[in-house]
Amino acid sequence: MAKPLYKVTFHNHGKVYELYARKVASGALWGFTEIADLVFDVHEGLVVDPTEERLRDEFGGTRVLHLPMQSIIRIEEVEKKGQAVIRDAETGEKVVTPFPLPAKPR
Numbered sequence: 001m002a003k004p005l006y007k008v009t010f011h012n013h014g015k016v017y018e019l020y021a022r023k024v025a026s027g028a029l030w031g032f033t034e035i036a037d038l039v040f041d042v043h044e045g046l047v048v049d050p051t052e053e054r055l056r057d058e059f060g061g062t063r064v065l066h067l068p069m070q071s072i073i074r075i076e077e078v079e080k081k082g083q084a085v086i087r088d089a090e091t092g093e094k095v096v097t098p099f100p101l102p103a104k105p106r
Contacts (some may be wrong), residue, residue, distance in 0.1 A: 005022060005039065005081060009075075010067050010072045014090075015086050015088060015095060021037055029066055035067060036065070
């Protein structure tokens with residue numbers, strides 16, 4: 001039987017994050033939920049999703065993420081992994097990091 005997969009939605013610095021993980025448990029730290037074994041898409045070469053790349057840069061080396069209970073919006077057990085996203089908490093729109101543009105010459 002395959003390991004369960006969880007979609008974790010939580011608030012972080014005015015944004016709503018959606019991550020996927022294999023382990024979710026109430027933590028040893030009172031008031032915190034442990035999120036472990038984060039799941040990211042692995043792409044060779046070309047970066048297909050800049051949001052996924054940003055999340056991997058931020059959380060890629062994390063063994064266990066301890067989230068305060070009040071920051072968690074929802075935890076769902078899902079069949080398969082969807083797209084990991086970062087949304088603005090106010091508008092709900094996806095936060096996409098645009099490609100850097102060259103500076104204007106002076």
